[in-house]
């Protein structure tokens with residue numbers, strides 16, 4: 001099953017942990033299983049590691065599991081792991097279903113290598129087949145960004161609304177998220193999107209040192 005596949009990948013990832021590692025820890029359900037496997041291993045083998053969480057939720061999980069944490073402001077990760085929503089044949093990713101893609105991209109861009117944990121449902125021929133590309137946008141720039149997006153071939157732009165609170169989702173940095181469906185995702189799109197004034201970051205990951213684990 002999907003859950004068993006995720007658990008197998010999470011367990012295999014935990015085998016990579018070495019004493020003294022500083023590890024960037026991604027958000028999402030697959031990364032969550034990996035963190036639990038890592039907590040088990042470091043207890044059994046009495047390993048000392050530091051985790052760099054990519055969201056408040058991951059930070060809370062680490063503290064509950066007794067995994068010491070640090071931050072990018074104080075340390076560089078030796079390596080990182082995370083999940084993804086879509087992976088294409090070039091190992092380009094769409095991430096951000098969970099809304100943590102800004103911090104996740106900081107950690108992945110700071111890591112020499114990143115293990116992306118996926119089950120086969122994440123593989124696509126073309127990015128954008130199943131998921132929109134989330135943009136983290138400063139709320140003051142939402143109209144400016146929507147206007148700039150008109151010069152891209154876009155089929156929809158949706159403000160991500162909160163489920164258990166009235167109004168839009170606000171990220172941990174206080175921004176809104178626009179979920180954008182692009183008709184074509186070319187290799188240069190990530191950089192183009194980040195150059196739109198008011199776009200803080202996107203969930204498009206093109207050209208990072210990604211090791212797939214599936």
Ligand code: DER
Pocket residue numbers: 026027028029030031082083084085094095096097098099100101104
């Ligand atoms: O939001 C994210 O980027 C997560 O990593 C997400 O893309 C994968 O989450 P999942 O492991 O729960 O599918």
